[in-house]
Amino acid sequence: MKDCYLGVDIGSISTKGVIIDDENNIIASSYIWTEGNPVNSVKKLLEILKEKLDKNYQIKGIGTTGSARKLIGLMLKANIVKNEITAHAIGTLTFYPNIRTILEIGGQDSKIILIKNGIITNYAMNTLCAAGTGSFLSSQAKRLGINVEEFGDYALKSKNPVKIAARCTVFAESDLVHKAQVGYPKEDIIAGLCKSIVLNYLNNVGKGKKITPPIIFQGGVSKNKGVVKYFKEILKEDIIVDENSHLMGAIGIAVLAKKNKNGNTYSLEMKNLKFQTKAFECNHCSNNCELLKIYRNNELVDSWGSKCGKY
Amino acid sequence: MTKISFPQMGDYHIPATYLLSHIFPNDKIINAPKITNKTIELGTKYSPEFVCTPFKYTLGTMIECLEKGADTLIQMGGGCRYGYYAELQEKILKDLGYNCKIINLVTKGQTNIRRINKLFKQINHKYSKIKTIYYSFITLKMVKYMDIIDDYIRQNIGFEQKEGSFEKLKEEMLNEFKYIKGYRNLYKTYKKYLKKFYNLKTYKPDKRLKIGIIGELYTIMEPFSNYYLEKSLAKHHIEIKRFTNVHYLLFEKAKEYKKYQKYAKEYFKYPLGADASDNIARCKFLCENDYDGIIHIKSSFCTPEIGAMPIINKIANTYQKPVLFFSFDSATSKTGIETRLEAFYDMLEMRKEK
Numbered sequence: 022m023k024d025c026y027l028g029v030d031i032g033s034i035s036t037k038g039v040i041i042d043d044e045n046n047i048i049a050s051s052y053i054w055t056e057g058n059p060v061n062s063v064k065k066l067l068e069i070l071k072e073k074l075d076k077n078y079q080i081k082g083i084g085t086t087g088s089a090r091k092l093i094g095l096m097l098k099a100n101i102v103k104n105e106i107t108a109h110a111i112g113t114l115t116f117y118p119n120i121r122t123i124l125e126i127g128g129q130d131s132k133i134i135l136i137k138n139g140i141i142t143n144y145a146m147n148t149l150c151a152a153g154t155g156s157f158l159s160s161q162a163k164r165l166g167i168n169v170e171e172f173g174d175y176a177l178k179s180k181n182p183v184k185i186a187a188r189c190t191v192f193a194e195s196d197l198v199h200k201a202q203v204g205y206p207k208e209d210i211i212a213g214l215c216k217s218i219v220l221n222y223l224n225n226v227g228k229g230k231k232i233t234p235p236i237i238f239q240g241g242v243s244k245n246k247g248v249v250k251y252f253k254e255i256l257k258e259d260i261i262v263d264e265n266s267h268l269m270g271a272i273g274i275a276v277l278a279k280k281n282k283n284g285n286t287y288s289l290e291m292k293n294l295k296f297q298t299k300a301f302e303c304n305h306c307s308n309n310c311e312l313l314k315i316y317r318n319n320e321l322v323d324s325w326g327s328k329c330g331k332y
Numbered sequence: 333m334t335k336i337s338f339p340q341m342g343d344y345h346i347p348a349t350y351l352l353s354h355i356f357p358n359d360k361i362i363n364a365p366k367i368t369n370k371t372i373e374l375g376t377k378y379s380p381e382f383v384c385t386p387f388k389y390t391l392g393t394m395i396e397c398l399e400k401g402a403d404t405l406i407q408m409g410g411g412c413r414y415g416y417y418a419e420l421q422e423k424i425l426k427d428l429g430y431n432c433k434i435i436n437l438v439t440k441g442q443t444n445i446r447r448i449n450k451l452f453k454q455i456n457h458k459y460s461k462i463k464t465i466y467y468s469f470i471t472l473k474m475v476k477y478m479d480i481i482d483d484y485i486r487q488n489i490g491f492e493q494k495e496g497s498f499e500k501l502k503e504e505m506l507n508e509f510k511y512i513k514g515y516r517n518l519y520k521t522y523k524k525y526l527k528k529f530y531n532l533k534t535y536k537p538d539k540r541l542k543i544g545i546i547g548e549l550y551t552i553m554e555p556f557s558n559y560y561l562e563k564s565l566a567k568h569h570i571e572i573k574r575f576t577n578v579h580y581l582l583f584e585k586a587k588e589y590k591k592y593q594k595y596a597k598e599y600f601k602y603p604l605g606a607d608a609s610d611n612i613a614r615c616k617f618l619c620e621n622d623y624d625g626i627i628h629i630k631s632s633f634c635t636p637e638i639g640a641m642p643i644i645n646k647i648a649n650t651y652q653k654p655v656l657f658f659s660f661d662s663a664t665s666k667t668g669i670e671t672r673l674e675a676f677y678d679m680l681e682m683r684k685e686k
Binding site for chain 2: 088103104105106107138139140141142143144146229231306307308309310
């Protein structure tokens with residue numbers, strides 16, 4: 022039996038799972054939509070991974086990251102739960118030890134990580150607005166009647182991207198509508214949108230950060246060729262996009278799970294697991310905390326959200 | 333009988349209540365309820381949208397105090413937008429239909445005895461001046477002692493052996509401070525608790541992380557408004573250095589400012605308002621000493637600190653130290669703060685290991 026390690030990255034839009042072996046080779050991976058239900062999507066993900074995984078392997082460690090990391094960490098009894106910034110940096114550094122800048126645009130957040138000599142020196146995350154993230158792109162794609170996957174190809178066709186006021190998603194959308202009604206071709210609008218994502222990212226997240234090559238671009242949006250093109254154009258540097266760029270967070274957390282293994286063996290059998298959450302509001306004081314109780318097979322494992330520690 | 337109340341910040345309602353209850357023994361002091369979600373909801377509802385967050389917190393507590401029956405509110409004003417809190421809040425409260433009086437003791441960070449005398453007479457014209465001087469002295473000492481002990485707690489709470497031992501002892505001390513009789517009593521109590529704090533068992537490893545917290549004063553001093561930042565840092569076994577406290581603002585600021593200006597003269601020449609210039613100098617201090625990271629916190633729309641942020645960024649770049657910026661608002665999400673903080677610890681730990 023050989024050892025392997027599972028990393029799960031549960032983002033707002035997509036859920037990513039990766040299984041690596043002792044040499045950090047990817048033996049199985051999957052990428053599915055979260056669809057607002059992290060518990061179910063992880064169950065689905067594990068089913069897919071189980072089929073892909075060779076019978077010779079046993080899972081020696083599980084790590085979770087992404088916005089639902091705590092919940093899924095409880096569900097899978099993960100041996101490590103880490104934030105996505107660390108996971109992305111670790112994942113990237115395993116494959117690209119010399120990297121200096123990581124640009125990452127995900128579903129609901131975008132980040133920049135600066136690295137020097139293999140350690141993170143600084144990072145930033147978008148604070149307030151969704152302009153410049155993947156969910157804005159996907160909602161606009163839906164509105165224009167195009168698959169997000171084809172977005173990049175459309176953008177590459179354009180020779181004259183329109184200018185879009187992209188400070189804020191709402192204003193950007195009204196500007197987009199206006200440009201479409203005036204009669205600009207679809208390609209130019211899409212290209213303008215891709216460019217606005219880049220500009221927004223650099224003005225918002227990348228503000229005050231020194232972007233030094235080599236640069237790698239990750240997250241779901243890195244699959245969009247249009248955005249990559251405009252990053253190259255505006256930064257005037259070469260941008261590396263790994264074929265596994267969308268899985269980098271999951272790879273990173275799998276590497277961390279390997280480092281923190283505790284000798285336990287885990288199973289991927291989660292189909293029959295009953296994992297429930299119950300939400301209620303505590304009216305004990307005027308804080309009115311929103312509480313969440315988490316049950317694993319009808320057994321209370323944790324409760325979150327209490328300010329005073331009553332629960 | 334006047335019913336006096338005041339907005340609160342951190343634990344400082346204890347010395348304030350102590351002082352007022354001794355100056356006005358025949359009047360009633362109404363203690364503001366603890367800040368909760370309801371406070372900030374009330375404050376946000378009736379404040380201008382883009383005012384700094386402390387305005388919303390203080391307005392919220394004021395409304396809660398008035399609901400509890402207060403009719404006289406005490407407020408002060410500092411050297412930034414804080415300078416017009418009292419006037420604006422009075423107008424908002426009047427518009428809401430509350431019949432109350434706002435006593436503004438300090439304008440633009442400056443005041444004098446004659447003015448305070450005049451205002452105190454408005455509350456109760458029979459108040460005793462000698463008593464006021466005596467109890468003010470005790471109260472100021474109390475604030476000083478509280479700040480000294482808080483500093484010690486901040487350095488050690490992350491390494492306590494028994495969970496909650498520091499907080500429990502602090503609560504005990506504050507409870508005793510409420511019923512102090514005279515200065516000697518205060519001094520003895522302080523010494524007693526200082527000894528007790530020193531005797532609390534801690535385990536401090538040599539390779540511990542040290543973080544300095546700088547930023548806007550209210551957000552730093554009121555734990556609810558910074559989402560209990562210091563508590564979550566302590567949980568990760570981090571030593572915390574914080575400069576701002578009430579004692580600093582009252583007695584040291586004017587003196588320190590000149591020192592700070594000299595110390596960081598390459599970064600600023602003119603005052604930036606409120607604590608912004610102090611924070612620039614502190615940032616340089618933290619970078620030059622063995623601190624691993626800096627956290628800069630402010631309330632949203634705090635103009636002086638916004639002006640200081642690029643300079644702090646520049647200092648951090650020169651010294652290659654990480655800075656984490658937080659801007660707290662009534663609509664900040666707790667999850668976002670947690671993710672950023674977690675990444676910050678990880679980063680500092682990785683740097684320390686290398």
